[in-house]
Amino acid sequence: MGEVIDVNAPAWLSPEGALLIGRDTVTGSAFYPPRPLAPGTLNVADAVAASGKGRIYAFSAVRRMGPDVFVLAMVTLEEGPTLLTRIVDCTPETIVIGAEVSMVVRDLGGAPAPCFALLT
Numbered sequence: 001m002g003e004v005i006d007v008n009a010p011a012w013l014s015p016e017g018a019l020l021i022g023r024d025t026v027t028g029s030a031f032y033p034p035r036p037l038a039p040g041t042l043n044v045a046d047a048v049a050a051s052g053k054g055r056i057y058a059f060s061a062v063r064r065m066g067p068d069v070f071v072l073a074m075v076t077l078e079e080g081p082t083l084l085t086r087i088v089d090c091t092p093e094t095i096v097i098g099a100e101v102s103m104v105v106r107d108l109g110g111a112p113a114p115c116f117a118l119l120t
Helices: none
Strands: 022-023 046-048 052-061 068-075 082-088 100-108 111-118
Touching: 046 082, 082 100
Parallel strands: 082 111
Antiparallel strands: 022 046, 052 068, 052 100, 068 082, 100 111
């Protein structure tokens, strides 16, 4: 019998809870989100677990009506890919470009999402 695959599971989340990225099997280049073929080369790609650590490349505080505020950021992972994500568990005033962050999973709108928290 073949492997059972949960088709409703997020493509970026490993069964162990790690952030998945794609890696080109020929060139070794990493990309996000993971997919069967590497962008640019169309070589076969594998989904591999990332360290979940990175640095903030750019960020913006998003304010809504009322007191709600959240931070969107471009985070460059240690493995190379950059992704758009949310920074959580801090105030916008404590965030600086170049700050080290680590991935955490948060429920956003009823679905798990890769977010990042500042490393102290």
